[in-house]
Amino acid sequence: MDFLTLLAIYLCSVLGTAALLCVCSGRKGGFLAGSASRASQVLSFVIPARLQRVTQRALHRLFHTRSCLFVVLHITLQAAVYGEYTWEVFVYCWELQFHLFLLLLPYLLLAGNIGCFLLCSRADPGVITRSNHASLVKIYAYDGVLFQKGIVCPTCNTEKPARSKHCSLCNVCVHRFDHHCVWVNNCIGAFNAKYFFLYLFTLAAMAATIAGITAAFLVQVVLLTDVMHGSYVDDRGQEHAVEILFLVQHLFLTFPRIVFMLGFVILLLLVLGAYWCFSLYLALTNQTSNEWYKSRRYGCSHHLTLQPHDRQVVYKNIYSRGVWMNLKEIFKPLTVLERKKKT
Ligand SMILES: [Zn+2]
Ligand SMILES: [Zn+2]
Structure with a gap:
């Protein structure tokens, strides 16, 4: 073994x-x-x-x-997985009469993913400029804990609007800054958060469909060849009934590239699925990754900040407006007019 x-x-x-x-x-x-x-x-x-x-x-x-290295790595991995899927899995599954729509689903998701990737990497995440500063500063209120009024960005030399952050990689302040993503080589902010959310979703869905189809193909092979009811002789000449470890080894030796790809895609699915769930949680609670990360320090009692009068500051997310409105805000960022309507 x-x-x-x-x-x-x-x-x-x-x-x-x-x-x-x-x-x-x-x-x-x-x-x-x-x-x-x-x-x-x-x-x-x-x-x-x-x-x-x-x-x-x-x-x-x-x-x-800002570097394209991760983008190149991303495209290379995607090309390798899709190359293997097209070259072997698709052909075998087609011969085993899998439904055509199911086999084409990974390509449809790929098209959607490339679209989201291009939009996310090329869109303006919400760069704060001299011309839009006056309107962006009115959109969110300062919570007085994570975002204080009157803080000036030393690089851009403008007052930081609430929920914004300076990205040292892009060298700009970004409205409703989430994080700088090296995989799309751009900041994720108020205006491209929706593309990033869909990009992550399609990426996880691609991994899920390819993993599902590949696993279904291997199960079909096992059932058709009836390997499970056979036996094998080990190094010492003893006969054993086929068990799961032998089966994995048998499949790996018969379809090495397919099993290798399946392992990789399952791992990707776990990581991307968990990350997408985290993004969904942030979207539903109206938090950015930056705010979630910073607010954690207010969760532990020994990290509570002491104010004048010895009052402990407990962080409360003032931006949440209910699950549905929070999710809507990702797809339709708030404007000054909406803020006025709300208040
Ligand atoms: Zn700045
Ligand atoms: Zn950036």
């Missing part, structure tokens, strides 16, 4: 890498960047100074500037 150990190590490393990239890619100075700098400090004792400078420049380029 050596190959199963190798497979488990492979799956764990892919899952770990995917989870780390998803969690850390959105946040400048995140855990990954921090770990990388700590690792470079340790390695500085063994690696020549010149190589260190090159590595540091590469890491800086990767995590602290």
Whole structure:
């Protein structure tokens, strides 16, 4: 069963890498960047100074500037999965008379996903300029905890509207800033949050349909060949009934690329599905990732901020207007007129 150990190590490393990239890619100075700098400090004792400078420049380029590297990686992975799906899974499933619409569903989702990706990466996330500042500053009230009135962005030299944040990668302040996404190489703000939400959804749905079709194909193969009722002889010459581990090994040796892709797609589905659920939770509660991250410090008693008169500040999300209105706000960002109507 050596190959199963190798497979488990492979799956764990892919899952770990995917989870780390998803969690850390959105946040400048995140855990990954921090770990990388700590690792470079340790390695500085063994690696020549010149190589260190090159590595540091590469890491800086990767995590602290706008770069297409993650977009290229994203397209490469998508091409590899769809290449394998088209080349093998689609052809075999077609021969096994799977329904055509089911087999075409991943391509429809891909078209939708590419559309959302292009809209999300090219759309204005809500960049605060001198011309729109006056209207954007009126949209959200300052909650006095996460967003204080009168704070000026030192780079843009304008007063920060409530819920906005300066993105150091794009070097602009963004209205209703969520995070900077390296996978779409753009900030996620008030005006492109809807595209990002749909982009994540279609990505998770693509992984789900490809995983479902591939798993159904493998189950069909097992049922048709009746492998489960057979037996095998091990290295010591003993005969055993076929059990699940043998079956996985058998399928892996018969369809190595398909099983490999299925493992990868299932891991992607878990990570993307969890991330989409988190995005849905944020949308329903009218929070941005930035606000969720910052508000956590007010959850623990030892992190409560002490005000003059020794009053403890308890963070309360003042932007929530009910589940339905919160979700609507993602797809139709608030304007000054609506804010006036509301108040
Ligand atoms: Zn700024
Ligand atoms: Zn940005």
